[in-house]
Amino acid sequence: MQITSFEQYQETYKQSVNEPEKFWAGIAENFLWKKKWDNVLSWNFSEPNIKWFEGAKLNITDNCLDRHLIEHGDRPAIIWEPNDPEKDSITLTYKILHERVCRFANVLKKNGAKKGDRICIYMPMVPELAIAVLACARIGAVHSVVFGGFSAKSIADRINDASCKLVITADGAFRGNKQIQLKEVIDDALIGCPTIEKVIVLTHTRTPVSMLKGRDCWWEDEVKMVDANCPAEEMDAEDLLFILYTSGSTGKPKGVVHTCAGYMVYTGYTFSNVFNYQPNEVFFCTADIGWITGHSYIVYGPLSQGATTVMFEGIPTFPTASRFWQVIEKHKVNILYTAPTAIRSLMGFGTEPLNGIDLSSLRVLGSVGEPINEEAWHWFDEEIGKKKSPIVDTWWQTETGGIMISPIAYVTPTKPSFATLPLPGIQPILVDENGKEIEGNGVNGNLCIKFPWPGMLRTTYGDHERCKLTYFSTYENLYFTGDGCLRDEDGYYRITGRVDDVINVSGHRIGTAEVENAINMHAGVIESAVVGYPHDVKGQGIFAFVIYPNLNKDADLTRKDILQTVTRVIGAIAKPDKILFVSGLPKTRSGKIMRRILRKVAEGDTGNLGDISTLLDPNVVNEIIESSKTL
The missing domain is CATH 3.40.50.12780 (ANL, N-terminal domain)
Known part of the structure; x- marks a missing residue:
């Protein structure tokens, strides 16, 4: 054997x-x-x-x-x-x-x-x-x-x-x-x-x-x-x-x-x-x-x-x-x-x-x-x-x-x-x-x-x-792993990361939708979007963009409240590493969140966002970029 x-x-x-x-x-x-x-x-x-x-x-x-x-x-x-x-x-x-x-x-x-x-x-x-x-x-x-x-x-x-x-x-x-x-x-x-x-x-x-x-x-x-x-x-x-x-x-x-x-x-x-x-x-x-x-x-x-x-x-x-x-x-x-x-x-x-x-x-x-x-x-x-x-x-x-x-x-x-x-x-x-x-x-x-x-x-x-x-169902007659992959000159495989809405935190897959649902259960939250970003120890960290209109109290305290909510709903393993409060999210006219843009912001790579003219409100992107500099 x-x-x-x-x-x-x-x-x-x-x-x-x-x-x-x-x-x-x-x-x-x-x-x-x-x-x-x-x-x-x-x-x-x-x-x-x-x-x-x-x-x-x-x-x-x-x-x-x-x-x-x-x-x-x-x-x-x-x-x-x-x-x-x-x-x-x-x-x-x-x-x-x-x-x-x-x-x-x-x-x-x-x-x-x-x-x-x-x-x-x-x-x-x-x-x-x-x-x-x-x-x-x-x-x-x-x-x-x-x-x-x-x-x-x-x-x-x-x-x-x-x-x-x-x-x-x-x-x-x-x-x-x-x-x-x-x-x-x-x-x-x-x-x-x-x-x-x-x-x-x-x-x-x-x-x-x-x-x-x-x-x-x-x-x-x-x-x-x-x-x-x-x-x-x-x-x-x-x-x-x-x-x-x-x-x-x-x-x-x-x-x-x-x-x-x-x-x-x-x-x-x-x-x-x-x-x-x-x-x-x-x-x-x-x-x-x-x-x-x-x-x-x-x-x-x-x-x-x-x-x-x-x-x-x-x-x-x-x-x-x-x-x-x-x-x-x-x-x-x-x-x-x-x-x-x-x-x-x-x-x-x-x-x-x-x-x-x-x-x-x-x-x-x-x-x-x-x-x-x-x-x-x-x-x-x-x-x-x-x-x-x-x-x-x-x-x-x-x-x-x-x-x-x-x-x-x-x-x-x-x-x-x-x-x-x-x-x-x-x-x-x-x-x-x-x-x-x-x-x-x-x-x-x-x-x-x-x-x-x-x-x-x-x-x-x-x-x-x-x-x-x-x-x-993604590809006919194939099992789709959800991972992107490189095959080098020697035929060796190297996994390059998830290509779906899943984040790999410390080797454990966490669905972005699951974390968003938990954040959205917090009383003051209107909507949220979660993406992964490179993390020195965990491989990927969780970055949350949160719409919280009545942020009139201490923002740090609100962040802690949201983390507490996620811990209660899923467990500490799914707590976001960073939470950025925003007034809106980059959405297409059909209402789809453009996560590609949020990933770039989370990674600090805002110089090359690609075409954002198709967004419902392109101005929201500049606002998110400016806000991200405060984190």
Whole structure:
């Protein structure tokens, strides 16, 4: 299953394009099946309707847990590193993890959960989060993990969209020097969630919480009432595994759906190959399980390959900027997978935090979430990898399930800030505005994929039409990624950023419409427009242009009020970095906001705005430019 030379990559890639079904069937043979497939693939992008490994029966937890027990039962599966370095880390072997997953799966059943039910998980980065995810998969329930930084309204929207039956949460979470009251947020959210029957609460921060009789119960009490015998539910290849909500270009988050077999095969294949994973190595992905990176490369990918995966509760700079490096030294981490935002943030502290820390165990470095800029790439290479550890700069999305374009460690020659080449099985294509293929090298275009891959989304939950419109309608018979892309003279791919109304903040996609809706909920706001602009640490920051006619009080206080509103409606992650009060927005005569102009203003590039004569009121642009000089 592993590719070990560039020649082998080229050969395998050719085979994967010429005989894709044979290629993927070969990969799938490396997994455990209750029943093999009748048909490898049937597909139609215009519907879209994609089915992989039809007729196959399996359970992903058999592959992540059971199959490792005989030979590797005592191997560490999860190493948990707490937020507070003074506290002890916890290691769960495959045997212990299997036992805890089975036990908690029985807790879910005892509380009325069954195959097909949707379960919302809102938890800190603790081992029980991984256990909860796997326990859902064990019984065939569909998990919907919500990142611990989202607001009560965001959680309620997600619970209601999926008609969730249960919530799994904790009393609170530690994040750096902050405590987050998770149960309190859930209580606020559930005021408007009629489908929730039970809430299971883990004790973590020992914060006093309100427990409703008949609805709420403690994790610790529940696990004592069940045994650890829970055979894995037989699942169909195309049964739902999980829903993960992602921001779109409209205000409503969309529930991306991944199914059992294809996702399992794809995450296992990409994990093993991209990182050149070797038996008994320690893999440290610094993401949160609330995002797709954590699903695919903390839980399912590594565990399906019998790897040891590190879960870190804290943040890179707490209590000092040495924290990441100390975790690597302490656990002798071999592979580090992190985000450019974290790298840029740590670069800002210089090399002093690295003094006296042994990073010699590191063999592979990885970057995820957004394109990594050259300066950060070189710092990562020189200071962390000591020019000995290849950097895999990975491009992929929530919708793709796993890594799509990336160097393969020790195989692909790398190039700073390039995602390099597609993995075998992935067929990218660049197109112009009209969907015409742009051939050759040294070209720019919109990035699409022309053939299905097993890890791709199947639908958006409860709204298949939205899936079709968002991903499959822009260009005929292609999956549209929403990203612009450059293909250089060597055929290497470099992602140049979003081409739709989505901003990539610290590697997380945030829809402009969602932020605008939240700003517009503030009582004094008439209208707003949000764009992304280059940010030294986050990659992109959020710039908001706000019409607020009665700005007779302190403008800074009003800004704080608006930020508070956004935090309450979406969560702190979506707070604008800059808010500019304006009297009007640049609109066409049909009422469309010309974001291109606002982006130029946000970037400080007002010398070349192009033709503004078609605007309803061209004077508004000069006024916005003048106002922007005061920020």
